[in-house]
Amino acid sequence: MTERGKRSMYLAPMLPVAGSAPFDDKRYIFEPRIDGQRLLLSMQNGLVHLFTRHGNEIAPRYPELHRVPIDDNSDVLLDGVVTCLNRDTGMTDYEALLDRSKCIKPMHIQEGVRQSPVHYFVFDILRYRGKDVRGKTLTERKTLLHKALTGNRYFSFIPGLPDHGVALYRALTAKGFGGIVAKRKSSPYVSRADDNWRSIVHYNYAIVQIAGYRKNQFGWLLKHRERIVGLLDGDVPSAYRNAFLGVSSILKLNEDRDYVYVRPDIEARVRFRRWTREGRLYAPELIDFVAP
Known part of the structure; x- marks a missing residue:
């Protein structure tokens, strides 16, 4: 099939907007936020294509998803999240998924299937x-999805709880999940960000020190308990950037090809999704500087 033909099967996904806090509402269904990669699965005449949210075809990387548990191999388009599961805890393992996503050669892909099989959590049906x-x-789409898909060791439904978002949020975050997604029961599926869907993320917080900065593009090295724990390179307001820049030359210790290192005198409060298995902050965001 040509690239044009493949792209004709792709539809841009519906994206949630950021929600500030969990809530209860009888007009909504509340689902766990699965830590993984958003994928749309298209199957026609038994042939499967997997598309990222940006439309890139990656079906060869995940051969375990080529057998979709639909009895009649019907023409279908599913939306969901692919991830790996920790065999000991049963929790999602995003870092294992990152390792799998880098496997491109057939030999490495097959080894990945044996060592870290992926699992596709399906939450919507578009065709x-x-x-x-x-x-x-x-x-109505949820009802149709449960009718069409049976599930197997690589496919399952994302469970949803109607009405009660606060209790679900508390229960899931206590177990290490990254929050919930609230979806209005009456919402159609639209290929854009829409406030009928709201992503309510659970954050962790830490006080860190700025130990250096990247030379060629913005990025602050973060230090926590005497070790480097990540790079803050997201959307930092210009007022904060300029304030740090104003004192960075005074704090300078040394530099290498990529970074300038400074005395870690400036502290900041950040929020982040989780600690990685290497002990780094995943997706840190600046909240504010800490007053001396």
Whole structure:
């Protein structure tokens, strides 16, 4: 099939907007935030294509997802999240997924399937038996999805709890999940960010020191308990950048090809998703400087 043909099967996904806090509402279904990679799965006549949220075809990397548990091999388009599961805890393992996503050679892919099989958590259906169902309500699409898909060791449904977002958020974050997604039951599926879906992320917080900065592009090296724990390179307001820049020359210790290192006198409060297995902050964001 040509690239143009593959792209014709791809639809841009519906994206949630950021929500500030969990809530209860009878108009909503609340789902766990699965820590993984958003994937759309298209199957026509038994042939599977997997697309990232940006439309890149990556089906060869995940051969365990080529057998979709739909009895009649119907023409279908599914939306969900792929991740790896820790065999000991049963929790999602995003770092194992990152390792799998880098496997491109057939030998490495097969080894990845044996050592770290992926799992596809499905939460929506956009096409079934050749019919576009995006105009149906979320409740109707969920009913159709459960009718179409049976599930197996590599596929399952993302469970949803109606009405009660606060209790689900508390229960899931206590177990290490990254939050919840609130979805309005009456919402159609639209290929854009839409406030009918809200992502409510659970954050951790830490006080860190700025130990250096990147030379060629913005990025602050973060230090916590006497070791480097990450790089803050996201959206930092210009006022904070300029304040640090104003004192960085006074604090300078040394430099190498990529970084200038400074005395870690400036402290900041950051929020982040989780600690990685290497002991680094995943996706740190600046909240504010800490007053001396």
